[in-house]
Amino acid sequence: MQSSSLTRYEQQDALGVAMTVVIGFEGSANKIGVGIVRDGEVLSNPRRTYITPPGQGFLPSETAKHHRSVILTVVREALDEAELSPADIDCVAYTKGPGMGAPLVTVALVARTLAQLWGKPLLGVNHCIGHIEMGRLITQANNPTVLYVSGGNTQVVAFSERRYRIFGETIDIAVGNCLDRFARVIKISNDPSPGYNIEQMAKKGTEYVELPYTVKGMDVSFSGVLSYIEEAAHKMLSSGQCTAEDLCFSLQETLFSMLVEITERAMAHCGSQEVLIVGGVGCNLRLQEMMGIMCKERGAKLFATDERFCIDNGAMIAQAGWEMFRSGYVTELPDSWITQR
Amino acid sequence: MSLKSISANMLKKKKKMAEDVSGNNHAQQMLGFNLDVPFPSEREASIALNSLSPDREPRKGGITKELVAVGNVLSVRWTADEARVLRVSVGSFLDHLALVLETMEAFGPPIS
Structure with a gap:
């Protein structure tokens, strides 16, 4: 350039x-x-x-x-x-x-x-x-801690000393990749997107199934969660221990809790009072809701966009x-x- | 700029490749493949060259590809160790070329 x-x-x-x-x-x-x-x-x-x-x-x-x-x-x-x-x-x-x-x-x-x-x-x-930049344009967030979550990326980013700097990230697969591959295991439709269909099914989940929770500092790992649920899903579903909806619900709660935790840690680290969620997973309303609760507790402001721009x-x-x-x-x-x- | 003229050209080249392949069985010879694509003008040949050149073949892929534009003709020359690698590279190049031609047909001619 x-x-x-x-x-x-x-x-x-x-x-x-x-x-x-x-x-x-x-x-x-x-x-x-x-x-x-x-x-x-x-x-x-x-x-x-x-x-x-x-x-x-x-x-x-x-x-x-x-x-x-x-x-x-x-x-x-x-x-x-x-x-x-x-x-x-x-x-x-x-x-x-x-x-x-x-x-x-x-x-x-x-x-x-x-x-x-x-x-x-x-x-x-x-x-x-x-x-x-799209998230900043649409939400007018000024200097946010950014959670960038998609099928290929999972990063907590903040602008510091004239550069975007990565404070935390996944050490293996992206959160969206974890969701997409879980959807494939239990044959959830990819139309309009696997993540959207998991989100809808999760709303009907009632039973929380405990899954591995892997946060290290400001980094996360999702491959273990995926292996675990891939292994357990068919057994639990065929024995009637839980429903596919319960698994969607439990997976979302676990993954999103991990993301909220590392975002909060990065905010504390940079003294930031704004969070901006971008990337395809960012249009998940449950993720936005959970992030909103954390922000409210800290007196911070949450910015997010809808599917058109996420x-x-x-x-x-x-x-x-x-x-x-x-x-x-x-x-x-x-x-x-x-x-x- | 029609694709028909290219495929006709391709057939001739394929025969040439077959000869090269048989040659390779006897000696440590590289496979070669040439493609000439005529464009309506020098300008369009140069646009295609600039669009198709930037993405290089992988360095350790056992294949090289050279593009040049002479007048209104875009010429591509491949050399490769194996026919398999050559086929993949030529195949994907033709997909790319077709897309550049379609783009020119849809949004051309270039502004002067």
């Missing part, structure tokens, strides 16, 4: 008429999204999800194939909904990583080609920063891209390679 002189924007800034329009492309996992942001306003944000049959996860090459088949339709939708033409765009932002290689390449190819066809600068964006989307890449572009960053084409980490 290189800094470049943005004379046009400096001039516009001086005149007070700057309007910067960024189109953002996201496709690091099973969602493909294109969003357009103009100075903090989301003009459009269409998205498609690659949904696999119950019991199956999504594999890189099939996911890339899905993205290839719909991406141009989604770009057209984003432009039409925003009532903009390519000439109105100032910058093309895309997810550089982290994520699955094949889907990332698919989206980067289209972003690179469009940037050149339209004669616009290209900008590679970090997926995690995209989530955080779950991977194009606007979050456009928003992080907008911040970077306005700070003078662009990505030259030879540097626009994607990264899985």
Whole structure:
């Protein structure tokens, strides 16, 4: 990434008429999204999800194939909904990583080609920063401790000394991965998402089944919880010891308690009075409720968004891209390679 | 820019690859594979080159891929140790190329 002189924007800034329009492309996992942001306003944000049959996860090459088949339709939708033409765009932002290689390449190819066809600068964006910037834009949280929870990531992040710093994280699998894989074990539908269906089933759970609880300082581990429940689920269900709903309820309570605990510890550590939850798991209302209780006890404020902005989307890449572009960053084409980490 | 012309080209190249494969049984020779893709203009060939170049083949994958644009033709040259690795790389390149072509058809031609 290189800094470049943005004379046009400096001039516009001086005149007070700057309007910067960024189109953002996201496709690091099973969602493909294109969003357009103009100075903090989301003009459009269409998205498609690659949904696999119950019991199956999504594999890189099939996911890339899905993205290839719909991406141009989604770009057209984003432009039409925003009532903009390519000439109105100032910058093309895309997810550089982290994520699955094949889907990332698919989206980067289209972003690179469009940037050149339209004669616009290209900008590679970090997926995690995209989530955080989108959360900040939507909630107007000022300087929050961020809990970033999704199918691929679980981190407690705070801005400290001019950088986002990771205070705690999972030492194995992400919380969303734990939920998704549990859903596969008992064949819960992936439509609209396994996490959403677990959340609905959990509401009907009554019996709490004790599960391993693994917190070390500000880090968490979910792989042991998953192994335990994978092993126990079929036995307990077939013997009628508990219902699938009870297992969903117990798993959510256990996992979310762990997340609330490490978030509280990070807040105490940084003296923070705000929490922002981002990432796909962040739209779970039970997680938001439990976090809210902790925040209330500490006199802190909770910020969260709904599925439109929590779950991977194009606007979050456009928003992080907008911040970077306005700070003078662009990505030259030879540097626009994607990264899985 | 139609994909038909590419597949016709591909058939010829596949025959060439078959010869190379048989050659490999006798000596420690690398497999080679060439692909030429004509574009409507030099500009479009260069756009495709810039879009398809940044993501490199894995360093220890036993395969190299070189892309160049000469005039309105994008040329790709592969060398590989094994036919299996070569097939995977060529296959995924063709998927990528098709997507770039579709993007050009949907949102082109490039602004001058």
